[in-house]
Amino acid sequence: METGANVPLYGPYSKKYLGLSKIVPRAQAPGARFDLVVHPTCVNGAVPVPNTTFPCGYHPWQAAPDGSFYSYRCELLPKDRLYASITFFRLDENAWGVRTRFHNRTELPRNCMLNYFCALEYPAARRTLPVLPEGAVRWHALDYASYTYAQPRPWDGLAPDALQKGEFRDEAFTDGHGLGDRVPHAHMPRLAGLRPFGAQAGDAVGYRVAVPGFEDAALTVRYRTVPPQGGHGERGASAEPVVFDTAFGPLSFPPSGAPAFVSFPLGAVPPGELALTLTARGTGGAGVELDFFAVTARARAAAVGVCTQEPDARPVLERERDGQYRLRYAGVDEAFCVRVYGERRRERLLETGSLEDALISRLSNPDHTFDDVLNPFSGSFRRKHSDPGWYQNLLVSGLFLQPGACHTEYAVLSATPRTDTPQALEQVFRAGKRRAKLPAFNPAGRRYRLSVRCLRAAALTNVVYPLYRRGEMVAHYTPGKRWDSFYTWDSGFIGLGLAQADAELGRRVLEQYLSGPENSDFAFVHHGSLVPVQFYLYQDLLARAQDKAGLLRLYPAMRRYYEFLAGRGEGSTTARFASGLLTNYDYFYNASGMDDYAAQVLMHAKGLSGRAAPVLFTAHVIRAAKILRQSARRLGLVQDEERCGRDIERLSAALQCAWDGECGYFSYVLHDDEGRPQGFLRTDAGENANKGLDGVYPLVAGACTARQQSTALAHLKSTKELFSPVGLTAVDMSAAYYRDDGYWNGAVWFSHQWFFWKTMLDLGEGAFAWDIARTALEAWKREVDDSYDTFEMINIATGRGGWFHQFGGLSCPVYLWACAYFQPGTVNCGFDVWLERASFTKNCTACTLELSTRDCARDALVLAALCPGTRVRAVLGGTVLPCTERAPGAWEVTVPHGLKNAVVELRPE
Structure with a gap:
């Protein structure tokens, strides 16, 4: 199974500054990256360097889905007056071009310059490495054959952050990894009794290691002890030793707050396999974290140690003719060739890993007196x-622009020196720009092209390297470069957005979050809110695929994911309530992704996370079961299909205990110590705390009664409750706990709206689906047209965007909606429809859809975007189906429910 590591060597991978990066496979440490940062500026100006983590006047502008072309706009003066377009484009697999074009739209002449910053970046500033005497046999603590806790953890089968079970990251440990229990769980009071590894009798770790044989051996272990409240990497020594029993006698680890060594005599060790199992006696409090083990001759045990290595990232610069430079680095067997085409060029060297350490007025002055x-x-x-x-620093100066003038500078990053002419580079640039062009929208949608193009560019360029995934360094599409980690629910939406641009990219994102049968550490990649958007991505990819065989091969991994969600797999605790409701709070403080969602905030304030079941998680698991059931049916897996059906019935029935008929919302349900439902989460004033999107989520699952469905729809459509001027709000605006300045509470995000939009197609609510999409597109257009930023959310009070400024992730539905209504050749269904195949005529004036509606409870809508201008008739066999043109070229077809195999044709009348 692919993990997403197979990206091109060159791309926008830096986590620090926007530019061009090259993955360096062989260096002083794994995960090395060479960065070329481009910084246009005005001489004596104050243009910031392009930091990826905060606004500095740079905007993702355009990107090709195949990764061969991407560009940024840099504002040298505010809003289109003086700016630079910076473009990176592939020349071949070992060379990329850089084109920077200055535009002076002011009434005054301008003096500009261009900085190129080159750096070799490592994941860590220093490494801890073992020092061993001759003949030693060493193994890392993570190289275990078995690792168990006497008291099981909810995450035993779902190690977070794509780590091995028990693994944590810490530079003080060799190669940056150690073994222990650092999984955060302070948000969950019911887990407060968990103790660090080694504190409880029966905690055990076992190894099987080949050894050459020793007459008189010693075992040396690098470790540190952790206090009773350990498990989160706290410093400070424990008050007592931590003792393990082994076949060689007891192993006692003296208290030590910093990594230390302890040696134990083994006696004669014959050649062959050494079996070593450490079983804790249990201190009741203090635990241990393990680094590595080494078996040596007893007389040499004291020679076991560690050293620290700081990778040498100082460049050796070789100057050649015609602006050609070659940079070499210690421990790297390749050179990095940078050719700068500007006539007035100089070099400066900065001894820092942060460009913000440099004075901006010095960076913007090319004179040699400012070189320090x-x-x-x-x-x-x-x-x-x-x-x-x-x-x-390679700089180019003397770039004078008259009013209304433009000026273009070129550079090349390559493995070997290049002789490309500026004319040749311009030709490759123009060809790449055509590949990056957004597919044509119908005339009614062209007003959204700029805002959608910027969003697509952000999603395509928000990719970082390296990220550590179970023993390997990988590239990863991230919600924004501020987040240097996996994100389960964000990545589902990233995959949906990338799949719209290129289905293969969406598949890569999905596979990176799945686990193969050889991986016993995690059922799927989990970080953050456990909202299983990967199931919706899987369904979307299946619907897009004409040949579904490759994607159906992922079914076992999706089933494994689902079994964990349903509480049946690998130690999952999601199904621990007798009510039948599911909860994901053992795994993260945030059940829905809505950080400051009012019910969740109140629940944590009252310390009720161990007793509360949110609505949204059970609803998503029901929908995941329905998606999995469709695939099982397609594969002929009758038992799986029936099992999913039973889950759907059981969980749908459980949701009924969450219905509060007084306010018309489903509720956070509280449970007693035996897991029996005890009542609803309410404010001190008695108001139901779940008046918001979580409270209407059974609509998405298709688990409402007729009355509940109509009530939930009324909430969603009400402009006094959930439908704000900029879209669906997370929290009911009429609730006493609604705020106007929150992160989610008082804001509109696009992620959860997408689920409700798809649900409206299932419910035949085409007009409301259009209201959701159109409102979002307008709010997004208004913000991006003004700021060029692709924010996380829209504040309801102001209608303006907020928080991270180069966000893709959860904002990708905006791109999906624009394509759904305005990009000819696009088909969208609700969740209950299985789309087997879609084919369009070359001019997109007609299409044929092969689908099944056997899972639909009522007639469903299918939305197809065609070229506008002609009336369309929808035909099923000899029957004409109801058909509505919701926007010019966007046709909604009402398809009867209960059809196993249907062929619907849309053709001009």
């Missing part, structure tokens, strides 16, 4: 050195 760019002008300020590292 870290030097403050006044003794009132100190010289900064925030991070270790080096930047080689």
Whole structure:
């Protein structure tokens, strides 16, 4: 199974600054990356360097789905007055071009310059490495054959962050990894009794290691002890030793808050396999974290140690003719060739890993007297050195622009020197720009092209390297470069957005979050809110695929994912309530992704997370079961199909105990110590705390009675409750706990709206589906047209975007809606429809849809985007189906429910 590591060597992978990166497979440490940062500026100006983590005037502008072309706009002066378009484009597999075009739309001449910053980046500033005497046999603590806790953890089968069970990351441990229990669980009071590894009798770890044989051996272990409240990497020594029993006698680890060594005599060890199992006696409090083990001759045990290595990232610069530079680094067997085409070029060297340490007024002045760019002008300020590292600065100056003029500069990053002419580079640039062009929208949708193009560019360029995934360094599409981690629910939406651009990208994102049968550490990749958007991505990819065989091969991994969600797999605790409702709070503080959702905030404030079941998680598991059932049926897996059906019935019935008929919302249900439902979560004033999107989520699952469905729809459509001027709000605006300045509470996000939009197609609510999509498109257009930023959300009070400014992730539904209504050749169904195949005529004036509606409870809508201008008739066999043109070219077809195999044709009248 692919993990997503198979990206091109070159791309926008930096986590620090926007630019072009090259993955370096062989260096002083795994995960190395060479960065080329491009910084256009005005001479004596104050244009920031392109930091990826906060706004600095750079905007993702355009990107090709195949990764061969992407561009940014840099504002040198506010909003289109003086700006630079920075483009990176592939020349071949070992060379990329860089094109920077300055535009002066002011009434005054401008003096500009261009900085290129080159750096070799490592994941960590230092590494801890073992030092061993001759003949030693060493193994890492993570190389275990077995690892168990006497008291099972909810995450025994779902190690977070794509780590091995028991693995944590810490630079103080060799290679940055150790073995222990650092999974955060402070949000869950019911788990407060968990103790660190080794604190409870019966905690055990076992190894099987080949050894050459020793006459008199010793076992040396690097470790540290952790206090009773350990498990989160706290420092400070425990008050007592941690003792394990082994076949060689007891192993006692003295208290030590920092990593330390302890040696134990083994006696004669014959050649062959050494079996070593450590079983804790149990201290009741203190535990241990393990680094590595080494077996040596007893006389040499004291020679076992560690050293620290700081990768040498200082460049050796070789100057060649015609602006060609070659950069070499210690421990790297390749050179990095950078050719700069500007006539006035110079070099500067920065001893820092943070470009913000440099004074911006020095970076924007090419004179040699300003070359020490870290030097403050006044003794009132100190010289900064925030991070270790080096930047080689290649600068081009003397770029004078008259009013209305443009100027273009080129550069090339390659493995070997290049002789490309500017004319040749321009030709490749123009070809790449055509590949990056957004597919044509119908005239009615063209007003959204800029805002949608910027969003697509952000999603396609928000990819970072490296991220650590179970022993390997991988590239990863992230919600935004501020987040240097996996994100389960965000990545589902990233996959949906990327699949709209290129289905293969969506598949890669999905596979990176799934686990193969060889992986016993995690059923799927989990980080953050456990909202299983991967099932919706899987369904979307299946609907897009004309040949579904490859995707159906992922069914076993999806089933494994589902079994964990349903509470049946690998130690899952989601089904621990007798009510039948599911909960995901053992795994993260945030059940729905809505961080400050009012019910969740109240629940945590009252310490009720161990007793509460949110609605949304059970609803999503029902929908996941329905999606899995469709695939099982397609594969002929009758038992799986029937099992999913039983789950759907059982969980749908359980949701009924969450219905509060007084307010018309489903509720957070509280349980007693035996897991029996005890009542609803209410505010101190008695108001149901779940008046919001969580409270209407059974609509998405298709688990409502007729009365519940009509009530939930009324809430969603009400402009006084959930439908704000900029879209569906997370929290009911009429609730006493609604805020106007929250992160989710008082804001509109696009992710959960997408689920309700798809549900409206299942319910035949085409007009409301259009209201959701159109309102979102307008709100997004208004913000992006003004700021060029692709924010996380829209504040209801102002209608303006907020939080991270180059977000893709959960904002991708905006792109999906624009394509659904305005990009000819696009088909969308609700969740209950199985789309087997869709084919369009070349000019997209007609299409044929092969589908099944056997799972639909009522007639469903299918939305097909065609070229506008002609009336369309929808035909099923000899029957004409109801058909509505919701927007010019966007046709909604009402398809009867209960059809196993239907062929619907849309053709001009």
